[in-house]
Amino acid sequence: MSADSQTTEDRPDEGAPPEDRWRRALREIVESSSMVVFMAIVASMIIGGVLIIFADEAVRESAAYFFSRPGDTFSAIGDALGSAYSSMFNGAVLNLEASSFAGVIKPLTQTLTMATPLIFAGLGLGIGFRAGLFNIGAQGQLLMGATFGAYIGFAFSLPAGLHLLLAVIGCAVGGALWGFIPGILKAKRGAHEVIVTIMLNYVALYLVAWLLSLDAFQREGSDNPISPFVAETAQYPKILGVQFNLHLGFLLALACAWGAWWLMERSTLGFRLRAVGANPSAARTAGMNIGTATIITMVIAGGLAGLAGSAPVLGTQKFLTDAVAGTLGFDAITVALLGRSRPLGIVLAAILFGGLQASGPSLQVNAGLPVDIVVVIQALIVLFIAAPPLVRAMFRLPAPAHEKEVAA
Amino acid sequence: ASAPEEETSSSATADTGAPAETVDFKACMVSDSGGFDDQSFNQSGYEGLTRAESELGIEIASAESSTEADFGPNIEAQVAAGCDLIITVGFLLSQATVDAALANPDVHFAIIDDLADNDFDGEIDAPNIKPITFETDEASFLAGYAASSVTGGTISTFGGMNIPSVTIFMDGYLAGANYYNDTNSADVKVLGWDGTDGQFTGDFSDQAKGKNVTETFLDQGADIVMPVAGPVGLGAAAAVESAGDAWLIGVDSDWTLTTDYADIIFTSVLKNIGNSVFDTISETIDAGFSTEPYVGTLENEGVGVADFAEGTVSDAVLTELDTIKAGIIDGSISVDLS
Amino acid sequence: MTATVADAPAAPVSGAPIPPKKWGAAIALGVIALLSLIFFGFGTPAGSTTRFVIARKTDFIQLPSLTVPSELAAILLSLVGLALAGWVAYRANQRRKVGIWLPIVYGMAIMGALLTWAGAGREATSIQLTGLLTSSLFLAVPLVFGALAGTLCERSGIINIAIEGQLLAGAFLAALIGSMAGNAYAGLIAAPVAGALVGLLLAIFATKYWVNQIVVGVVLNMLVVGLTGFFFSTLMSDDPSLNQPIGLEKLPIPLLSKIPVLGPVLFNQNLLVYILYVAVAVLQIMLFKSRWGLRVRAVGEHPKAADTVGIQVNRTRIRNTVLGGAVAGLGGAFFTVASGLAFGKEMTAGKGYIALAAMILGRWSPRGALAAALLFGFADALRVQLGAIGSPIPSQFLAMTPYLATIFAVAGLVGHARPPASEGIPYKK
Amino acid sequence: MKLELRGITKRFGDFTANDRIDLVVEPGTVHALLGENGAGKSTLMNVLFGLYDADEGEVLLDDEPVVFDGPGDAMAAGIGMVHQHFMLVHPFTVAENVMLGHEDVRGPAKLLDVEAARAKVREISERFNFNVDPDAVIEDLPVGAQQRVEIIKALSRDASLLILDEPTAVLTPQETDELLGIVKDLRDAGTAVVLITHKLREVQAVADTITVIRRGKVVGTAEPTASQEELASLMVGRAVTMRVDKEPAKPGETMLEVDGLTVVDAAGIVQLDDVSFEVKAGEILAIAGVQGNGQTELTEALLGVVPTDAGNATLDGEVITGRTIKEVLHSGIGFVPEDRTEDGIVASMTIANNLILDVHDKAPYAKGGALQPKVIADEARKHVEQFDVRATGIDQTTGSLSGGNQQKVVLARELSRPLKLLIASNPTRGLDVGSIEFVHKRIVAERDSGAAVIIVSAELDEVVALADRIAVMYHGRIVGIVPPDTDRDTLGLMMAGAHDEEEAA
């Protein structure tokens, strides 16, 4: 409602003199969504700052004698915030303290590396959302993809290139298989995909834990639940040289983003999936098979989530454990929704998440913040970015002419 | 509170009273995804680190890993922050530690619960890593034996997950009970572990499940339980406490000191990670870094059992335990499951 | 069976409004019963016995334990399952549904076969029936509260993914306040406040700022994990007196608690469990029989229709989401004060997500939520029981039991579940 | 109650739906609001009812300015409204829907008094001959019955100003007459009534005052004595023929042959009972009948949406029963569904996309699995222009079109590919007179180009005007097929189940 009234306030009256060019340019900047993202980060910095100050020992100590020497408290606050924000920037964007150029850009490459699996999985989830399926199962699909890919990677010895190709396909197939199960259960039995995918996450976890208790999946000479290394021939090559972790998977993820865009916007299959997602009964009346669309969607979504599993096992960590999925599958849900289920949005949201994740070590080690505060700040940033109306209200920015809703 | 003098050094001063002059040494630690509150090896290691900070006057930094993807970046961040010694916790960090060690030959590393030998050639994979490991089964063997001597016939154990760093406790426990049965021709049953598989809660955080598992053991007639599952063991303790006629065996640290359940702790299987971390740091400062692996055993008191609850273990058994301990140390008694 | 399948009409397009004869359930039940016969019936060593212990040693009435010949019992129970599957097939041929008794009896038969097989020839241990049921209820408690919370929110159109965070916040505040007051009941009162606060945030972001409700939910979970973790490792570890394992005592209900088997299971519980009974019953009635419930459901189904008859859509949603948060928060007390435990980091261990599944499995009704949570609790208790007595199934597969059981339940028995039509969509004028 | 609207302006984004509208409704009168599809009638009423906030202007009741925060305020002030898009909660029963918002309750827990609500529904239903079961669940009801529920809902609240937004669009002629009778009674009792309808006959029957809106502005008023032609041209801005001009049919080969088609639903009820008929190329067969007598099932069985239990249908010699919907559509059938928002359009997709919903994977719209955006856009522009869809562009989402324009999108899609058979359920529901004229012309043109046409319509006028033969359905059977000049009384009797003139035409 408040947006409504702002819209009208903002509308140039008919017959009023045309808005002057500069004012219009300014207005466009202020209304733009990048402005909102920027202000969202500012807002979460401010609120997160309160927590940082609270967590900082020097501040607490100096606050104890605030009235005798307030300057100490303020300088302690300044130090705490300064070190937190600079650590964040140094950890996720550019390390201005590094001596070499490589050191300066390393955080950026780390951000992109961290974003890679999120792009893959986010794309899969985004396609599902647009086809009307709420897939909570990226976690399990990712794990199964990682398992298949890693197995191909360590159990076979094949020529370079071919080995990588097969391992990557293995990841996609593993994930697709784990997506197929809820797909077919929904199509044939009407089983709610949210339940089935949540449950399959756990099943995948224990299945992989069991596999890792078998000799075939363990390193020779060890009983630890860690797989052998994936052969070099099956690893993603590093694309910026060995000093950076950024690997070919990132480019593959971008290619998939383009592919997902093409699929959803330009292909007849994507058209069907969108129609089924938006109005199944109209889609059915127009001759589309809902069950088939459900299965195809889940297979594609699972395949992409499976590819997300290739990022750790073929790119960064290079072996399989049952914790290889981390929280990627759940983060990807937020990434997909934050990116409004559109490929470009998902890529950007994944890079934001990658950056937040990449800043974690620096925040802990350099700014001395506990990991929990890092989590809280990350949550706040996402929350504010997801709520443009709130950010506009906080900073008294005008609403754009067409308020876009945040919806899957 | 009064304002401190203007000239106080900026680094935190020890409040233990120990007159630690500041040493120019930075020791750092990276946890695995359990975090430093895990009531288990991350926590013990971290206690060693903070003790070194206050007693040795060194600078410390720590980083918790939320997921496996954080291992490498956390270590790298500590390298970049100028840490002299980086201690990583758990076998999961093995490869990340080796990678960082190879890339940074002038930084020193130590890893807890792992041999840093990922190619299994019997050699440490980098020349600047010190492995810190523990023969925990030696200690839990004693606990299993002692428990068998006081039980009504059934003792039990469960783990968080079926992984070697957990099951080594259970192996020794089971072997200890078997040894008791053999030497005393008794028939004590061990529930929850048969040498290859058993009872696991599936994670290291769900205390309620730990409580439930323990109640199930008690229903089956067990009167002693040894949870090897970090904080999940607190759930077990709650179940034992409300049952009233059972005992709990703590793991890693002495649970009469670290938990609120002193009354029901039969004993604890100690794994002195904190000491080993502290010793590694102080040795590195005093004598320079050595890659000599540290193996905690009964002999060097890296592992052990805490005092038994009063009035439980008979003097005769205490004497037997001393003999067994000596036997384990001199190799005449094997703690392996036969 | 194949012959009857053949004369069924051509498979309908999925979701057809007029479905033909449904064979899925009969086939699934038949296959499972057959597997049970092969594995549990014929897989049980001949001559062994299984001991079922019905009463716990603390029970008032000590029923004798029951020892059965394992192989025979497992075969008979599997055959009962097969016969029931046949009955379902017969009814399906007549396009008739079967009563709710059937899945219950069927489930008991197959479970019985499984337990008989698992307990065969184990002298030291026995199948503890009362213990199994007590565990089931115990493990179901947070799920019921979580699923009730989800139901309250989703019935009004707000998707509550933040159940996990609400449980955790409730667990945290219950431990904190309970420890400060030195009284577990103080914690029980504080828990819903924490959950309600999380619910309020969800409600505001969802209704006022139209943020995607799932994003808010996931983010709130992160936020609660971060905040409770932070206070746990600072506040609580600095001063352990703020985090004490204090517990609600059991309040056995006179007479009722003396009933064999069910008495100790249901009526020798602490206050939180009694609140649970009341909450399920009251919410079931209120949601489907009261003015409040009618309006809430209208808002969740068709907010514009509700608006056109003068119901305040967003106010209703906010109120319900806060109430739902409070219910989940109360459920969070289970993890700490109601179980006699101190707070631990992330101690809810994903129960919020399972509760979400229980809500859907229970078709967004309190009664269904209870049933689904109990099913899950039972499957979980079963795996603990099998883990305790030892079983040839690898522990990782045992750990899958509750999750697989849930998948079977949705795919085999429940089928199509329809959420409130407008959930997740912000109401804008 | 006297109502006055002054200078009401309502904008959606850049689009002005109501532009400074003034309107006065005196107590005890029926005020008809006319205007073509998308003129802004519903929007104006929604503003009045408090559903939308006006951007400018004010509302006065009995000369007092009022501000409604929401419909609750409007209802409290004595305004009742029957919404064009049903405001019914689908999983609820009729009684629950009717009581929603002003429930009778018992006891401190405010438990619902369902019996009281049932009684109220039964009472109103009987009073107006509506034949509505209070315990029926809305989603199981045909749209006609839903419409009656909406009316019961409004009447159950004794409003002193009643807004009826196209209440008769899906009513049978008898029901329409009953409703108009009610409107007159209410007026005579002093209630002010605003009636929005596209059926000029109804306007002439009950209106005391007529206001015409075009493109958001009031363009004039008319006397109730004005002829339909006058009203129509005032509305549309040009002369409109109110009759369907068509040549006599020249039936060719048999195109569709239906033989013994039977449909039994999940509950075991026979919905379609041994139905046989044929339609020749170049003729229009209209299916008449009171709603709920199997018409819907017949069209859906032909399309393959519901499975058949016996019998078959052949199109041009090819069996179409037992095939997938896609195959049936591609064999040359065009289908205009009964419920357009549910089955006809995908509201969140653009007009261009809705226009290719069932041909998106056929040339020229697709090539090798890839859509051809340029072709799609060009064709869409052509169709939008041809069918006069009022939209800001082909990329507007279909859901934000007015209902009439949504219907035109469906028709444009189904009529723009070569058809052997067109099946259309209520093709002109909710359309304004200008659009109806256009649609009827298109349907006749389809026939003349050699397609067989089946029209299902609740509108007897439409049936008689379009049909070359009329099939009457009753209780799942075809009780007779008669020529279009059959008098209405006979048709009425047949629709009531009297057997007559089997296979006459």
Ligand SMILES: Nc1ncnc2c1ncn2[C@@H]1O[C@H](COP(=O)(O)OP(=O)(O)OP(=O)(O)O)[C@@H](O)[C@H]1O
């Ligand atoms: N919520 C909305 N957002 C955007 N445009 C809208 C909205 N509601 C209505 N419109 C547009 O406003 C115009 C007027 O619509 P309105 O529903 O008032 O027409 P109408 O006169 O009732 O037409 P009909 O005879 O088809 O019912 C239409 O062009 C419609 O597309």
Ligand SMILES: Nc1ncnc2c1ncn2[C@@H]1O[C@H](COP(=O)(O)OP(=O)(O)OP(=O)(O)O)[C@@H](O)[C@H]1O
């Ligand atoms: N918030 C909205 N956003 C987009 N479209 C909307 C919105 N609200 C309503 N609409 C659409 O705008 C149109 C106008 O709604 P309304 O209820 O006034 O129907 P109408 O125009 O009177 O329909 P008809 O043409 O059949 O008379 C409807 O088609 C509706 O689906």
Ligand SMILES: [Mg+2]
């Ligand atoms: Mg080596």
Ligand SMILES: [Mg+2]
């Ligand atoms: Mg209208």
